[in-house]
Amino acid sequence: MTAVVDFVPGTAGRAVPTGLLIDGEWRGAADGRTFDVENPATGETIAVVADGGTADADAAIAAAAAAQSSWGRTAPRERGEILRRTFELVMERQDWLAEIMTTEMGKPFAEAKGEVAYAAEYLRWFSEEAVRIDGDAGISTDGRNRVVVTREPIGPCVLVTPWNFPLAMGARKIAPAVAAGCTMVLKPPQQTPLTSLALATILAEAGLPDGVLNIVTTSSAGTVVGRWMSNKNARKVSFTGSTEVGKILLRQAADNVMKASMELGGNAPFIVCADADLDTAVEGAIAAKMRNMGEACTAANRLYVHRSVMEEFSKRLAARMADLRVGNGMESETQVGPLIDDAGRSKVQQLVDDALSRGATAVTGGTMPEGPGYFYPPTVLTNVPADAKLMNEEIFGPVAPVIPFDDEDEMIEVANDTDWGLVGYVFTQDIDRAFDLSERLEVGMVGVNTGIVANPAAPFGGVKQSGLGREGGKVGIDDFLEFKYLTFPRRRGA
Numbered sequence: 410m411t412a413v414v415d416f417v418p419g420t421a422g423r424a425v426p427t428g429l430l431i432d433g434e435w436r437g438a439a440d441g442r443t444f445d446v447e448n449p450a451t452g453e454t455i456a457v458v459a460d461g462g463t464a465d466a467d468a469a470i471a472a473a474a475a476a477q478s479s480w481g482r483t484a485p486r487e488r489g490e491i492l493r494r495t496f497e498l499v500m501e502r503q504d505w506l507a508e509i510m511t512t513e514m515g516k517p518f519a520e521a522k523g524e525v526a527y528a529a530e531y532l533r534w535f536s537e538e539a540v541r542i543d544g545d546a547g548i549s550t551d552g553r554n555r556v557v558v559t560r561e562p563i564g565p566c567v568l569v570t571p572w573n574f575p576l577a578m579g580a581r582k583i584a585p586a587v588a589a590g591c592t593m594v595l596k597p598p599q600q601t602p603l604t605s606l607a608l609a610t611i612l613a614e615a616g617l618p619d620g621v622l623n624i625v626t627t628s629s630a631g632t633v634v635g636r637w638m639s640n641k642n643a644r645k646v647s648f649t650g651s652t653e654v655g656k657i658l659l660r661q662a663a664d665n666v667m668k669a670s671m672e673l674g675g676n677a678p679f680i681v682c683a684d685a686d687l688d689t690a691v692e693g694a695i696a697a698k699m700r701n702m703g704e705a706c707t708a709a710n711r712l713y714v715h716r717s718v719m720e721e722f723s724k725r726l727a728a729r730m731a732d733l734r735v736g737n738g739m740e741s742e743t744q745v746g747p748l749i750d751d752a753g754r755s756k757v758q759q760l761v762d763d764a765l766s767r768g769a770t771a772v773t774g775g776t777m778p779e780g781p782g783y784f785y786p787p788t789v790l791t792n793v794p795a796d797a798k799l800m801n802e803e804i805f806g807p808v809a810p811v812i813p814f815d816d817e818d819e820m821i822e823v824a825n826d827t828d829w830g831l832v833g834y835v836f837t838q839d840i841d842r843a844f845d846l847s848e849r850l851e852v853g854m855v856g857v858n859t860g861i862v863a864n865p866a867a868p869f870g871g872v873k874q875s876g877l878g879r880e881g882g883k884v885g886i887d888d889f890l891e892f893k894y895l896t897f898p899r900r901r902g903a
């Protein structure tokens with residue numbers, strides 16, 4: 410059964426499939442079940458998508474396993490060209506993909522277009538990396554053997570992605586897997602499956618062979634992904650999402666001895682030193698806090714500001730935040746869209762209420778508006794005590810807690826006093842201080858005088874409970890490759 414829906418009449422009128430993609434065929438779920446996809450700006454159902462189960466999961470991984478051998482032997486240039494064509498088609502259809510994303514996820518259309526361009530850059534980057542997979546050659550220590558090291562695709566990969574960056578998180582995994590010659594089973598997020606399905610149509614159009622990318626949308630993530638994680642053909646899992654689910658997958662990966670890459674949660678410190686340029690710091694805070702309505706693993710979660718500039722910084726930040734226009738992401742003036750759902754918004758309100766009850770002050774925002782839609786106002790909190798829950802939890806919303814500091818050493822200790830370590834931000838005009846603080850922060854990435862770190866040319870990822878492995882950059886392909894070593898006796902050995 411092929412299930413499609415004309416989902417975006419506003420742009421090209423191009424149809425988005427709503428089925429499962431297995432071995433190049435769009436199908437309904439084996440048991441005919443479906444689930445609804447909702448627009449968080451209106452609460453309306455926008456599509457009905459196939460709800461895959463165990464039988465579909467099995468069919469998908471069987472297709473990936475069957476396609477691996479021939480796909481793994483395709484010429485690197487051919488794989489690179491498929492990615493290059495995908496990059497071009499994605500950019501040609503930037504508006505189409507952005508509208509799908511805004512409608513199922515809520516982010517403002519301009520931001521969604523930015524995400525399309527960002528995701529496309531991963532496709533382009535890995536189109537270039539596909540032909541640069543190298544090896545090594547040498548002589549054994551005793552001189553008797555030749556040593557030849559090659560790199561091969563690791564094999565069928567399980568990819569699991571979150572709803573907050575529906576296109577980029579998928580592209581960041583699919584692109585290196587294609588470049589390396591791996592086949593895949595992908596489980597997109599339940600709340601934003603349409604973007605992944607739309608991307609799959611483009612990959613097929615660009616020439617990706619049947620069975621290389623298989624997609625199972627589902628409302629039973631644990632069942633479908635669990636099935637894959639216990640399948641002996643699955644050789645690697647690449648997951649982006651919460652630390653809690655990441656730990657479940659790591660346990661399952663251990664049982665199947667699978668390689669695992671984990672892009673997990675964050676609790677980013679954002680540090681404004683006494684000598685920072687305050688205009689730069691405020692704009693950096695807006696970028697680091699408000700990108701994606703604060704629903705980003707890289708979102709500034711705790712803003713540590715030197716006491717000497719605390720009042721001025723908070724005043725300027727609150728003015729900028731209060732000025733941001735909240736609304737439906739498809740309206741051109743909108744700068745802040747809705748949060749993903751009612752549960753996400755209620756969690757933000759609970760964290761704000763908890764901070765207020767412990768003595769924090771809301772300089773702007775802090776109160777949930779009436780529906781429809783899951784909107785939350787940009788909020789700045791000052792006088793936030795160290796024991797407020799939001800100091801140790803991902804807020805995942807447009808709330809900026811500002812905390813003063815006097816002593817750099819104490820501040821760094823507090824900033825590092827968390828299980829997470831994805832990213833940190835440092836604002837200072839002193840290069841030596843910038844390096845010193847960056848080196849002392851226990852994180853995988855540091856933004857110095859900037860609120861945005863993500864970049865396809867750079868290795869994205871965290872330390873501690875923020876993850877394992879890196880996506881993007883020169884090392885991004887490594888997780889999808891396995892070494893093989895060949896040895897040959899030398900005719901004239903030592």
Ligand code: NAP
Pocket residue numbers: 569570571572573574578596597598599600627628629630631632634635649650651652654655657671672673674675705706707803831871875876
């Ligand atoms: P999540 O609840 O962990 O879900 C992520 C994905 O895992 C979804 O596809 C989800 O499916 C699936 N899933 C849920 N339970 C599962 C299970 N038992 N077994 C297998 N898969 C399961 O996270 P989220 O709420 O979507 O995303 C927000 C989190 O992602 C935040 O913590 C954020 O920091 C993190 N994130 C990290 C990065 C990074 O690069 N480090 C980037 C973006 C987001 P359903 O949709 O069906 O629940």
